[in-house]
Amino acid sequence: MTRALLWSRGAVSLIFVLALWQAVALSGAVPAKFFPGIPAIIDGARQMIATGELPRNEILTLGRALTGLVLASVAGIALALLSDASPFFDRGFRTISSLLQPVPPAAVVPMAIFALGLGIKLYIFIILLVSIWGPYLNGAAALRAVPREQILTGRMLGLSPAAIMFRIKLPAAMPQIFAGIRYAAAVSLIAVVVAEMLAGRDGIGFLLVRKSFSIRIPETYALMFVTMFNGVLLALLVNLARRVLTGWHVRQTGASK
Amino acid sequence: MNDTTILEAVDLRKAYGHGLQRMPILDGIDFRVRKGDFVSVVGPSGCGKTTLLMALAGLSQPDTGEVRFRGQPVTQPPQGLAVVFQDYSRSLFPWKTARENVIFAMRDTAQKTRQERRDRADELLAAVGLKEFAQKYPWQLSGGMQQRVAIARGLASESDLLLLDEPLAAVDAQTRADMQDLILELAQRFDQTCLLVTHDVDEAVYMADKVIVLSRRPTSVATEIPVDLGKRRDQLATREQPGFLHARHEVMERIRSYRSQMAG
Amino acid sequence: MNDTTILEAVDLRKAYGHGLQRMPILDGIDFRVRKGDFVSVVGPSGCGKTTLLMALAGLSQPDTGEVRFRGQPVTQPPQGLAVVFQDYSRSLFPWKTARENVIFAMRDTAQKTRQERRDRADELLAAVGLKEFAQKYPWQLSGGMQQRVAIARGLASESDLLLLDEPLAAVDAQTRADMQDLILELAQRFDQTCLLVTHDVDEAVYMADKVIVLSRRPTSVATEIPVDLGKRRDQLATREQPGFLHARHEVMERIRSYRSQMAG
Amino acid sequence: MIPLRKPADYAPILMPLIVVAIWALAAASTSSPLFPGPAKVAQAIWHNFSTIMVQLGATLTRVVIGFAVAAAITVPLGIMLGRLRIIGQLFEPVMDMLATLPPPAIVPLVMLFAGTGDAAKITMIAFAAAIPLLMNTYEASKTQNEMANLVARSLRLSRFETMLRVDLPAALPMIATGVRMAVAAALLVSVTSEILLATDGIGVFLQRQQENFQIAGGLAGIFFISLTGLVVNTLILAFEKRWLFWHYRAQEDAK
Amino acid sequence: EPVKLRLTYLMADLILPVLVARDAGDYERAGIDLEAIEGQSGPAVVAALASGEADLGYSGSIPPINARLNGVPIKLVMTLGHEKAPDMMLTGFISTQASGITDIQGVRGHRIALNANGGLCELAWRDHLSAAGIKWSEVQPVVLPFPQVEAAMQQGAVDAACLINPFQASVMHNPEIGAKRIAAGMLADLSTPGLSDVIYTTDKYAAEHAETIRTFGEVTVAARQRLQADPDALIAAAEKYVGLTPQAAADVTLAVVRDDVGMDLTEVQKLLDAMSRAEMLSSPITAEDLAGTTAK
């Protein structure tokens, strides 16, 4: 029973959110014109599917988000490793990251466009600026907390610092790094959509702006639900990767109950 | 320096904490271990045995004094060294199975191919009684089983110097006896020098060519007691030999003196 | 049911894993403990002693069978229970000092005010030989010291039922003897029922009114050996009594039978 | 014996200086008003200092309230979801769904219910800060040391007490990391929400500078947002040093 | 072979002729290979131009003026649309029934919506308010993107708003709001035409490619005239490129007062004066500095 429930929890959650939405819509607390019910939203989605614009842009956005996530994860983990290897870099980059982290992408767009143009470089910049921090911060914290005995085991075996890093610290830190990657998955979707809104010509974010500027409210909300669906999809992928890479941990913590 | 000396501790001192918190632990440790010898170390809980072992292994630096391995000062873990840590539950890698944990230690060994290493690991796991558990993760094993995996890992490296920190604390008497013989056998086969920290005086004497008794904190070497029982040991016969009983008595005597201090 | 029975295990069974991986561990455990009794449990490494203790404490559910405490089925840790876990290095809270760890267990005790609890904790820490270490964090203590903090914490709760899972595995022989007497003394003072898992047969007999010997996996009660030595025990005298030697012999005998199986 | 100053002690100043130097070089080589160098930004800071301070005050007030609301809700919630495994797992996807909503896209929604005033902005900020806090707290309490929980259970701690006295301290290191991300997210979203809804705040300042092509002025504003981030992070670092040292001990002798 | 021309634009009604002409192949026939890239804000369009990503930019007239003021070397080269009283008014000021505001005087003390700080609506509000003798500090401005205004008005979150189409029409059609148009036009005085949307380029491009810009202007004018003459085609274009619903598309008009797309320096000066009055001009600038007259 619970097993079946857990297997379909993505669907359960989606239904839960949709039901909640519909309940608010039906309650009449806000005008239906600005808060349309689920049927109207589905209708909007159907129209966008019929014209092909939804699938086309969805693929673009998902592809970008996935690329962004991979980039942000790899870069974030690389920075975390670097921080762990060098106290100098650690202290210095900590300052830099504190300074960069709260910079809103919207605020640097003209400068960014000037330096990077309107193409793929701009997307990558915005995505990295926003989503690198989860893997980096969680990774750096996790690497610092690896049990002493495990590191000593590596040293005693005569492993080089690099080998200790990649064969002991990294696997030990993986579970917590994945917590960061999971956040990065959500954030990279946000970043892609925001980038598409600010500078884009296609993708879900662009469509979102276009639809709201042509006063197609149900479509706008349909796109919001698409974004949420993307969030679940990406989280699913992250969980899959987590199972492959840190299956031991999933089972260990799962088994203890 | 004797030319068969392989490991040497010279006036090791170490304190933890700073200022008022400062607590001297090792207070001038001196001893030598000859190549191929089996040395047991006994001492009261918290006297600094683990601290000493870490310094010998080059895993931590003493405040003053020096460790020499094959005549060279030790600052890094030297080639040809293996340690079985006291905290078994933390020293195994939770993301590796028992077998993988053992294979991990085979770096400079004769087994080169994957299959050879696997076979050797399984052989060692069987020797510690964990044949059926090769595929289990550490957290699927009982405390004593984890400790035996740690021993198998220590033995797998076939190092010249093997440091064992209470490796049998969590196993039952029978298993313990078996493990003792296993360690002795392999030590002889690979001509290993061993240093064993233990709380079991019988074990200390049974295994060793020499027992080092440490004093209470601040710690120094209280006495070194040679054990003259030859290289072949037997769980029944050896323990009944006069040499055994004599050495055991001497170690006990020495240890007993802690008691009065303890109460204070 | 005897009306002085306080703890009862009825046909406990437990397996780990599913499908092909399934491995039965407890295979029908039955025994009773009378109020105020001290019971030792011995059994080979990995046979399921910890698993059994968890079930007795209500910390995990057996697959079938039942644990009864004061006649009530146990599904949750019952009131008046304390456990000293085998994995001492993990069971202490790293964010609390030794003293705070001990105070943490004083929930239903006589000490109510902060100062009383503090004093009581310090008293217990002194009793386990850690007077000067009350302010240290667990990771600043040696293995044996951590284990003694865990014991102090177990004793602090002054519970009716105390479950001890190899509580003395990491301490030296002298400290061990002291701890044994400490545990016995407090158990009598607070009229505690105790269940002690240990690998040391001497310890099992010295402490107990009854020794439960477990078989190899799949595990059941191989035999129960009563120990008739009265409530007052003495490290020297008791160990020389014929009753002691007799019980010790019987337990040993029983355990010895594992050996042949082990090799296989 | 221990040198008072290690090279790493200078890193927090040195590394940003290197970055600034690279920036200055890049800016000098393009010499466009759309890509001002550090000197121009310094000038802009000088000119706009008082305006920025006033606007930053308005922004930070909202950030503090929004963050406090988020923390008060998500930390207990995260621990609870981590402990009540089934419910937690069931609602994980809801978490993922909400986490993915881009702030500009939810502005219209929030506005429908909360209007255009401070309430709306604070809601947005709280929402943004809640996500990393919730995720890290949830992960931390889901995956934490089970021994600690066994101890708590054997001591018959109530669910609530266990959460407060065992789960919370054990999860604190990861929560602290979550806080770092949440503070950044809160600052970031407060600016975004001000660009879209506001009447005052540093976001208004930024947008005005941007519309006027005062890029240097905009960066001056961003500089103060960044500085806020740095101050908060320094506080968190101090907190970690003071209260979470037990978690990071591996550092000392096992490098 | 055709000359490559890259245009970055904001999506709006006045750019429709360009898009229609491009898809009809008009530019190609005139020897221009037009690549039209959509941008999402005035500053973004300017940045694309400055970085060399685009040759021409299209947006409202304020962003390029601000850019020039701050040293970005760009020049206005074409006017795509105008406002002129009484019927060519793109910008409208709408109040809600609930607010009780009936004229521009009534705005005093109320919450008014504008689309961005330092943008078109701010200039419009300031110009109209100062003409009516109301100080900026006497109103409560709220920044709201156009799409959110209608909901905000219906929910009572703002009392009056500056709007352009299609949002203006949508609000006017909403019976719940009971909207009233209390004023119109970006500038208060529209007795002479006021500059609306413009095309601009860098000084360098203007000097080197005058011919291409002129050709682009000629093709655009021709396409615009065709669309003006055919309302159905205009509606179809609005549906196709902007994505409007048919009802909303019906309200689209092309505000054109002249047959050519050349710059008129007096119009530029009029806008600059208004910006100066509204204190939105950080330093003085002349119309000659700002506008080229390449295209006619």
Ligand SMILES: Nc1ncnc2c1ncn2[C@@H]1O[C@H](COP(=O)(O)OP(=O)(O)OP(=O)(O)O)[C@@H](O)[C@H]1O
């Ligand atoms: N990180 C540390 N900080 C402060 N004190 C420490 C630290 N590590 C160990 N100590 C102290 O050093 C002393 C010796 O510890 P060590 O672990 O070497 O003892 P041991 O002889 O191995 O004891 P046991 O037999 O109990 O394992 C102890 O008193 C302990 O409190």
Ligand SMILES: Nc1ncnc2c1ncn2[C@@H]1O[C@H](COP(=O)(O)OP(=O)(O)OP(=O)(O)O)[C@@H](O)[C@H]1O
């Ligand atoms: N989480 C788990 N998953 C799978 N198997 C487990 C798990 N926990 C324990 N086991 C198995 O259960 C058996 C009994 O474990 P338990 O810890 O109860 O043994 P024990 O008698 O306490 O041993 P020791 O004396 O070594 O501590 C072991 O064979 C172990 O492999």
Ligand SMILES: [Mg+2]
């Ligand atoms: Mg030790």
Ligand SMILES: [Mg+2]
């Ligand atoms: Mg056990």
